Amino acid sequence: MMYSKQLTYLFLFLFLWATGYSQKIITLKEAVETAVNNYPSIKAKSNYINASKAAVEQTKRETLPNFILSIQQDYGTVNGQNGALYGLGGYGVASSGAALPSQNWNAGFGGLYLTNINWDFFAFGRVKERVKAAQSYIVRDENDQQQELFQHQIKVAAAYLNLLAAQRITRSQQYNLNRADTIKKVVTTRAKNGLIAGVDSSQANAEVSNAKSALILAKDAEQERANQLALLMGIPQQDFMLDSLFVNTLPAAFVDTVTVMHPLLQYYKSRIDVSEQQLKYIKTLKYPTFSLFGVFQTRGSGFSSNYTVDQSAYTHDYIEGIKPTRSNYLLGVGATWNITSLARIKQQEKAQSFVSKGLQEEYNTINLQLKAQQSLAETKIANAIANYNEAPVQVKSASDAYLQKSVLYKNGLTNIIDVTQTLYALNRAETNRDIAFSNVWQSLLLKAASMGDFNLFISQVK
Secondary structure (H helix, E strand, O other): OHHHHHHHHHHHHHHHHHHHHOOOOEOHHHHHHHHHHHOHHHHHHHHHHHHHHHHHHHHHHOOOOEEEEEEEEEEEEOOOOOOOOOOHHHOOOOOOOOOOOOOOOOEEEEEEEEEEEEEEEEOOOHHHHHHHHHHHHHHHHHHHHHHHHHHHHHHHHHHHHHHHHHHHHHHHHHHHHHHHHHHHHHHHHHHHOOOOOOHHHHHHHHHHHHHHHHHHHHHHHHHHHHHHHHHHHOOOOOOOOEOOOHHHOOOOOOOOOOOOOOHHHHHHHHHHHHHHHHHHHHHHOOOOEEEEEEEEEEEEEOEOOOOOOOOOOEOOOHHHHHOOOEEEEEEEEEEEOOOOHHHHHHHHHHHHHHHHHHHHHHHHHHHHHHHHHHHHHHHHHHHHHHHHHHHHHHHHHHHHHHHHHHHHHHOOOOOHHHHHHHHHHHHHHHHHHHHHHHHHHHHHHHHHHHHOOOHHHHOOOO
8 A cells, every 4th residue: 555655656756747847948939930920910910911902903993994884763754944953962853854834743654774984094194103102002011011020029039038037037046045045054053052143043034034035026027027928929928948058158140231121211211102102193183184985875764755745645654664765875085174173282292292201200210220229239249248258257256255155154263244245246146147148149139120130139049
């Protein structure tokens, strides 16, 4: 029975051990790829591109002639009256009949069958410019997606590095707590044996409590970083096991030149192009439109041709009323030109020109910011490398000092204050080391962000 219980515990231990260590390590490249595939805002940009492409097709099809079929069947009177009128707003009745001396309420059926073709065949390049304007929206939306993709890659990489640094700081704080707890055990033992004053125990307890608080804060910061990374990756919040090997070394190279325009600048430039294309289209509105048109019309009526002299010459028969009896056709060419629109279009041109100038200044602002960011990135790289080189020296010196003071304290040759001071120094050095290692890669990421080429960063990650 005892053997069976021990075997059960053994299997449980092996299962928990295998579960804990089977968690997959997520590399930086995998995190970026997952984020790119999952994040909703990037998917939204794809839909905007598809919408712009559909708008271009719709604009192209507007160049097709209008081909209209119309059928109507009516029942009503045909009293005519001499006089002039204007169908204001499209309201009115187009009844045709003799202008008789008095009103009557004779009514019959009638029908109208109409085919109309209308084609604006020439408008001084208006349709062509409108298509180009619609196509410029596609380019703008594609550049918007690329800059969104680039910005998101930078954000995910930064979040990954921040979480990695937070995990290493948490580990350092755990080491610090272990050291403080070890000191506490030594102090407690020596105090019980009357070798030191009891106040040392209070000091040791305070250091353990302080180390626990620091560890809690570190875990809290780590959890925040993990939440941020999960959000950017578009996945549920979880505990991440990250690849930390590449952070322990310097990047192989810090490339200074790129051959592509920054995605953000490309997007702002495409906004200017859209405005300029809109301006070209607006200018074509000043010119007339030439049209071809053709109409074929057939009518039926329940009123006879001699109804003018015989008001009984009509029928209530539906079939007789809607049967086609008279047809007409018409072909023509025409031009329309709203002269008063010239004044309005002139103001439209002026407004669109100001929009283009405003977009150009926004482009200049972004360009200025990116150049400043490049200069800052160079400074940060130099400082990060310097701190990276100093970090191991600080840790080695602080570790040696702590070891020396702790050994002296165990042998009664120094006091607890000296030990705690070296404990502080070692904890600070380890924390600085964790931050310094991450800062080198953060500075390279900042440079890639300022130069607009994520490959400058991700190609260095092994």
